Amino acid sequence: MVQYATSMQDLAKSLARVLVRKLGHKDSEIIKEICNDSSSCFLRLNHYPSCQISQEIFGLVPHTDSDFLTILHQDEVGGLQLMKDNKWVAVKPNQNALIVNIGDLFQAWSNDVYKSVEHRVMANGKMERFSIAYFLCPSYDSLIGSCNEPSIYKKFTFGEYRYQIQQDVKLIGHKNTIENVIKEPRFNEFL
Numbered sequence: 308m309v310q311y312a313t314s315m316q317d318l319a320k321s322l323a324r325v326l327v328r329k330l331g332h333k334d335s336e337i338i339k340e341i342c343n344d345s346s347s348c349f350l351r352l353n354h355y356p357s358c359q360i361s362q363e364i365f366g367l368v369p370h371t372d373s374d375f376l377t378i379l380h381q382d383e384v385g386g387l388q389l390m391k392d393n394k395w396v397a398v399k400p401n402q403n404a405l406i407v408n409i410g411d412l413f414q415a416w417s418n419d420v421y422k423s424v425e426h427r428v429m430a431n432g433k434m435e436r437f438s439i440a441y442f443l444c445p446s447y448d449s450l451i452g453s454c455n456e457p458s459i460y461k462k463f464t465f466g467e468y469r470y471q472i473q474q475d476v477k478l479i480g481h482k483n484t485i486e487n488v489i490k491e492p493r494f495n496e497f498l
């Protein structure tokens with residue numbers, strides 16, 4: 308497991324570097340933030356028991372990942388769906404492939420060039436399902452600012468963002484979108 312986490316960490320950092328450079332930022336501060344030793348990266352092992360009650364039961368409710376970048380490995384059962392053009396699209400299960408998701412922080416840093424995709428997991432009526440997600444996160448005091456001006460998002464620390472997410476879950480029962488949490492007031496009219 309430790310070996311898997313180390314491999315995913317190396318891969319996630321390499322992918323982040325490539326995607327940051329693609330936007331013209333070679334030695335960006337953000338790379339130092341996510342690659343430093345106090346980053347808060349973690350691995351989540353998901354188990355979805357089979358559920359015969361209904362086809363419409365969530366294994367995992369619709370959400371975006373709150374991190375910088377996620378690398379997901381899933382088994383052959385299927386159930387992961389992502390939102391595309393206002394429709395839920397099923398992701399074909401493939402044990403020999405990894406799925407890479409942009410997270411909220413990368414969306415904010417890239418000033419919306421990269422999008423944090425909404426996704427969910429539907430329960431399977433017959434089979435249990437397993438997946439492993441590696442979340443690339445900076446340290447909680449890392450300041451996230453957009454790479455371009457005018458910046459769509461206010462500057463925020465990862466700790467502040469996580470705190471706000473937890474408050475929203477307590478108050479409204481689910482996570483708010485990063486647009487609603489962090490957007491500069493001058494952009495609110497477009498929401």
Ligand SMILES: O=C(O)CCC(=O)C(=O)O
Binds near residue numbers: 351372437
């Ligand atoms: O199990 C999956 O396919 C998705 C897991 C996921 O989205 C998450 O852990 O945030």
Ligand SMILES: [Fe+2]
Binds near residue numbers: 372426
């Ligand atoms: Fe997720």
